[in-house]
Amino acid sequence: NAGVTQTPKFRILKIGQSMTLQCAQDMNHNYMYWYRQDPGMGLKLIYYSVGAGITDKGEVPNGYNVSRSTTEYFPLRLELAAPSQTSVYFCASSYTGLNTEAFFGQGTRLTVV
Amino acid sequence: DAKTTQPPSMDCAEGRAANLPCNHSTISGNEYVYWYRQIHSQGPQYIIHGLKNNETNEMASLIITEDRKSSTLILPHATLRDTAVYYCIVRGSSNTGKLIFGQGTTLQVKP
Numbered sequence: 001n002a003g004v005t006q007t008p009k010f011r012i013l014k015i016g017q018s019m020t021l022q023c024a025q026d027m028n029h030n031y032m033y034w035y036r037q038d039p040g041m042g043l044k045l046i047y048y049s050v051g052a053g054i055t056d057k058g059e060v061p062n063g064y065n066v067s068r069s070t071t072e073y074f075p076l077r078l079e080l081a082a083p084s085q086t087s088v089y090f091c092a093s094s095y096t097g098l099n100t101e102a103f104f105g106q107g108t109r110l111t112v113v
Numbered sequence: 114d115a116k117t118t119q120p121p122s123m124d125c126a127e128g129r130a131a132n133l134p135c136n137h138s139t140i141s142g143n144e145y146v147y148w149y150r151q152i153h154s155q156g157p158q159y160i161i162h163g164l165k166n167n168e169t170n171e172m173a174s175l176i177i178t179e180d181r182k183s184s185t186l187i188l189p190h191a192t193l194r195d196t197a198v199y200y201c202i203v204r205g206s207s208n209t210g211k212l213i214f215g216q217g218t219t220l221q222v223k224p
Contacts, residue, residue, distance in 0.1 A: 004156075031210045042200065042214035043157065050209060058211065090156050097210030099145060099164075104156030 002026050006091050006105035013081045013112045021076040021108050023091030031094045032074040033058075033102070034066065036087040043090060049074055050097065081112045117201045122219045125195075131188040133218050135201030138182040145204045146177060147212065148186045150197040157200065157214075160186065191222045 007022045025032065030051045035043040035058075045058030049068040063085060065077040074093075078085060088109050094102040118136040125131040137146060147162040161168055161175045163184075168175045174187040188195055200217040204210065 033211070035214075042216050043212075045211055045213065048209060048211060056209070059213070088154060092156075092212075094210050097208040098143075098204065099162070100210075101147075101159035101162070102210070102212060103159070106156050107154065 004091055004093055004103050004105035006089075006108050008108060009106070010109045011111070013078075013110065015081060015083065015112060017081050018077070018079050019081070019110075021078070021089055021091075021110075023074045023076065023105060024072055025074075025091075025093040025103070026072065027093060027095070027103065028071060029093035029095050029103075030071065031097055031102075032068065033092040033094075034064070034074070034076045035090045035092065036060065036085075037090065037107075038087050046076065046089075078110075083112050086110060086112045117203055117215050119199075119201050119215065119218045121216065122221070124221050124223055125188075125191045127193060127222055127224050128190055131186075131191040131195065131220055131222070133186040133188075133199050133201075133220065134183065135186070136183045137201070137203050140181050140203050146175065146181075146184050147202045147204050148173070148175065149200045149202065149212075150195075151200070151217070152194075152197040160199075162204070191220075193222050193224065196220060196222045 033048045034046040047066040049055045092104045148160040149157040177184045198217040
């Protein structure tokens with residue numbers, strides 16, 4: 001059981017480039033989330049999904065897109081990267097929305113230069 | 114979702130109990146209180162959660178006041194490895210499972 005796996009661990013992007021952050025979970029969890037964490041700050045919710053084919057915006061969705069075609073994968077797409085998107089990105093999953101714990105990946109550290 | 118208020122930082126001596134307070138005065142009846150911690154820059158780690166009764170597991174105890182407006186996370190015998198940022202979160206009643214993080218409390222365990 002690998003849990004929540006994020007790739008890559010580190011990435012440097014140039015302004016205007018695009019990339020996809022990968023997130024996979026092998027726990028058959030219905031709910032998945034993407035967060036970003038800026039230095040010295042708490043995590044901010046970008047997007048979330050309550051099941052395959054269903055996604056919704058979180059607190060800070062601008063500049064990002066997501067898709068959820070299967071239960072296992074929840075990729076986060078950055079289009080036209082900007083320096084303000086320099087952050088650590090965490091993916092998480094949980095079996096349901098209430099009364100269960102969420103499991104987090106180890107993060108992707110992204111720098112936009 | 115109810116907001117939470119935590120002290121920005123606390124110190125604790127190694128081997129002593131660490132008591133981390135959290136205020137959530139606007140919590141509604143079916144919202145759970147969750148605690149997570151983040152060690153260095155790793156992904157947050159689940160600690161414990163509860164609705165209205167006190168809860169205990171192998172990591173910690175959670176004490177929720179009778180009016181549910183505040184809670185305390187207790188690490189009974191803090192070690193240096195417990196140094197981390199601790200987040201108290203009220204998980205939304207909308208069943209989306211969203212965890213809305215605040216600034217948390219930085220706990221420094223000292224030798």
